[in-house]
Amino acid sequence: MKIDPNKSIFIQLADYIRFDIYSGKRKPNSRLESIRDMAIILEVNPNTIKRVYQVLEEEGLIYCHSTLGYFVCPSEEVIQKNKQKYISDRLKEFLTLLNNCNITKAEITKIIGELYGDN
């Protein structure tokens, strides 16, 4: 993972783990690296990793086993729900931004279609 020093490391890391889970790269019930190992791999502050794990745990995307560390949520359903919420939240933010340009829904869908290569 490449960290951009101009952006919040916390957000970048949370997204990095999130996307690994959403995309299936990290399977349900698979174990996450320990806080220290993750900190060493990414060369970031262990406190940041801890905060990321805590937030993902609150969201239900990962869970903490008292002795074995952190694991990905076992339920595919919960993961999918979380993924949809995440995407719709991000889209909402972006649409609010687009509202400032005074653009209609039809125009937006047209651009999206073009980007996906539709005719």
Next chain:
Amino acid sequence: MEIIKDTITFMYPNKLVFENVEIKINQGEIYLLIGRNGCGKSTLLRLLAKIEPYQFKLHLVNEKEISYMPSDLVYYSYMKIIDLLKFYDDTHHNFSLDFALKYLDEFKLNPKQKIKKLSMGEQKILNYLICLSKNAKLYLIDEPFPYVDLLNDEIFRNMIINRYDETKTFIIATHQINEFEKLASYCLLIKDYKTIECLSTDEIRSTVSLSVEDYFKEVMRYVKDD
């Protein structure tokens, strides 16, 4: 939890370094101490390490639990590395010889090498190794990076993370901000003799979308023009 909360005034015989500067250090954080040349970074570390006659009130840490690495430490050149490490092991109760030897190996230094044969960078590594081999609560590291190559920097950061736990606090004074900014949770920015700002590194990144290094440049340019 704060280990230091104090207001400092300090002067050398003919130079005022700090005047009523507030400083607060929290336990379990990694601080980057930055500022321009001659602004008092090393002096602040010397004050914290109690090398200058100044009585900081420390909480949760006692004086023996401070590990300080000066920027210009010179060892006896006729000694071998291993002799020096053994000397520390014999004289410092919290020194871990295993830790030192393990990382000595990672840095690819030969324990039997004489200190006078070491290059500048290797001497710096040795200073650093000794500083972190002590099991302390407060690590004060003064400019670890000059002369050290990029791959060794990496081992260097690993060592800090390996040493880190929630009871340990690190303060690292450096000009090579970009080497360290991912690791640091806060940066202490010495603006002038009256102000030390304490900023969360992630807050800098998310509020102004700048790396700590770029932010520092912006701020210091502004201070100069003022």
